Amino acid sequence: LGASACAEDGMIKFGTNPEFPPFEYISANGVLGEYDGIDMAIAAKIGELTGMDVEMESLEFDSLLIALQNGQIDATIAGMTITDERKEAVNFSTPYYTATQVMIVPEDSDIEKAEDMADKKICVIQGYTGETCVNEMGYKYEAFKKGTEAIMELVNGKCDVVVIDSATAQNYVNDNEGLKIVEDPDAFASEEYAIAVNKDNTELLDTINEAIDTMLEDGTISEIAAQYAEA
Numbered sequence: 001l002g003a004s005a006c007a008e009d010g011m012i013k014f015g016t017n018p019e020f021p022p023f024e025y026i027s028a029n030g031v032l033g034e035y036d037g038i039d040m041a042i043a044a045k046i047g048e049l050t051g052m053d054v055e056m057e058s059l060e061f062d063s064l065l066i067a068l069q070n071g072q073i074d075a076t077i078a079g080m081t082i083t084d085e086r087k088e089a090v091n092f093s094t095p096y097y098t099a100t101q102v103m104i105v106p107e108d109s110d111i112e113k114a115e116d117m118a119d120k121k122i123c124v125i126q127g128y129t130g131e132t133c134v135n136e137m138g139y140k141y142e143a144f145k146k147g148t149e150a151i152m153e154l155v156n157g158k159c160d161v162v163v164i165d166s167a168t169a170q171n172y173v174n175d176n177e178g179l180k181i182v183e184d185p186d187a188f189a190s191e192e193y194a195i196a197v198n199k200d201n202t203e204l205l206d207t208i209n210e211a212i213d214t215m216l217e218d219g220t221i222s223e224i225a226a227q228y229a230e231a
C-alpha cells in the first residue's frame with residue numbers, strides 16, 4: 001500500500017481535537033499514546049496499512065483546516081463532516097462514518113422536534129456543523145468551545161438544548177444523569193465524516209483512500225466503531 005508515499009515520506013502528521021468522544025479523547029492508555037477513540041484507532045491502522053509512522057497533534061477544532069492549509073499538519077482526523085464550504089479549502093477522503101445532529105435535552109423537556117427549539121435557549125459548539133444547522137434554522141444560540149462546557153450549561157439548567165453529533169451525544173447522556181436524546185431526521189440531514197488533506201497533497205489523499213477502502217471492505221472500521229460505541 002502506498003509504497004511510493006512511503007519512500008518519499010514515511011510519516012503522516014495528523015491533527016485532531018481530542019474533545020469529541022467516542023472519536024477522539026485523551027486517555028491514559030490510548031491506542032495512540034495519550035489519544036484514544038474511533039478516529040485514533042483508524043489513524044493507527046492507516047499507519048499499519050501504509051507502513052507510515054503516525055503522529056497526532058492536538059488543536060482547537062476551529063484551527064484544524066488552517067493548520068492543514070499552512071502545512072503544520074498533513075491531514076485531519078477529527079470526526080469532521082464533509083461540507084461544501086470545507087471542500088473549498090481542503091480535499092476530503094472517502095467517508096468512513098455516517099452521523100447526524102441530535103438534540104440533547106433534560107429528561108422532562110417538551111422538545112420533540114427541531115422547531116420546538118424556537119423559543120428555547122440553545123447551546124452549540126463553536127465551528128461544529130451543529131452550529132451551522134442551528135444558524136441556518138434562524139434560531140439564536142450560544143456557542144461554547146467544548147462539548148463538555150455546553151453539557152455543563154444544560155446540566156446546570158442554564159440552557160434548554162445542546163445540538164451535537166449523535167455518537168458524542170450518546171456519550172454525554174451516558175455520563176450525565178437526567179439527560180436524553182431527541183432526534184429529528186426531517187430537520188437534520190445525515191453527515192459523513194472524512195479525513196481532510198491539503199489540496200496540494202493528492203498523493204497522500206490517494207494513500208489514505210486506499211487504506212480507508214481496505215478498512216471499509218474488510219470490516220475493520222465497523223469493528224473499531226463497535227468497540228468504542230456506547231449504547
Ligand code: ARG
Nearest residue numbers: 017020078079080081128129
Ligand atoms: N462533525 C462535526 C463537524 O464536523 C463536529 C466535529 C467535532 N470534532 C472534534 N474532534 N472536536 O463540525
